[in-house]
Amino acid sequence: MNERDFADLAAGHALNALSDADERAYQEALAGNPHWSSHVRDAADAVAAIADTVVPVEPPASVRASLMARITDLPQVGASEPEPERNSADLEDYAAAGPAPVEPELEAVAVGPSAGSGWGLRRWFTLAASIVAVLVLGFGAVTIGQQLTRPASLVALEQVTTAPDAQSATATTTDGAVVTAHWSASTGQSVLVTDKMSALPSDKTYELWFVRDDTAIAAGIFTTDADGKATAVLQGEFHSGDVIAVTVEPAGGSPDGTPSSAPVVAVATA
Incomplete structure (x- = not known):
């Protein structure tokens, strides 16, 4: 996993939007790369800032239904044809593999997804869940825009x-x-x-x-x-x-x- 992937996971973690596998990957990567903790703080601060500026409002059911309908239209791994035969190592989710051994000087963990691991699809689901979470925080973004454009x-x-x-x-x-x-x-x-x-x-x-x-x-x-x-x-x-x-x-x-x-x-x- 590279630092950019970790930053994506940190955002999903801050929004409580990670799957169990991605949460494990996030925790393991953080343990192996404590110098990436700035992404954790940045994500938490961003979510807190959003939460402080809007009034919690449950979005209309139609918004959630429309979003989830779009997600189901995304290509699914193995949805139309069987996946190629893989050995047990390939089938293992990268998140469960754990971080690679590191030297004492804490070099970056080099864990990454194998071909067809579904990481791209999981990222779509994480993004979608994050959007839903932001929507639940409130449609107060409209109010924020109105405040910013108020006459002097x-x-x-x-x-x-x-x-x-x-x-x-x-x-x-x-x-x-x-x-x-x-x-x-x-x-x-x-x-x-x-x-x-x-x-x-x-x-x-x-x-x-x-x-x-x-x-x-x-x-x-x-x-x-x-x-x-x-x-x-x-x-x-x-x-x-x-x-x-x-x-x-x-x-x-x-x-x-x-x-x-x-x-x-x-x-x-x-």
Whole structure:
């Protein structure tokens, strides 16, 4: 058995997916090659990482049935014609043969499958069993993908609202829009969440500002959806006592970096 084959067995062992014969081969190869133990740790860490990121969910029976149906379609040794006559040594499973004698300096065990030993087929079954085991761990992989592709604004909002010093304040515009500012001095982040903001023509945009010591500091532009909803992260570091304001500016933002109109809403954070 070479090191790559052992790594495959280590993965199957970590998933409890080895046959009895392959488990024996795995244990014997590990005993003869303790320097391969890194593969054992890597496989165990990988399985633990998967288990920690998904919620256990039993996959639909149709998935398991479909997978096992595919396995049965694989060529089986001796399924269509008798195997050639072999002597007793050839018939012995390589895993039961045990490791070859080694020198005291622990050179690699050179145990390997003989022709027609079925190792390739066993590897297919180990792989299939591993896939089933991962499926049983949960279809939470979809959830993981969703987490990884979440908009940056929602990630920032979660970071702000879960900070130990998270604070928020809400203001209402004259036309009934509801605007909530969330901020955290410890993280230096702030996020504005809007609802029912008025739709703007294509040549206009909303712009965010930090009003600090009577100075307006541009903090980015944003647009809303059809319902006037938006989650906008203010660019730049939030300071305690800032007023978070919104103005209507030309598309692309204020050309000179200062507000060109009175704020449509302003939220005090002090």
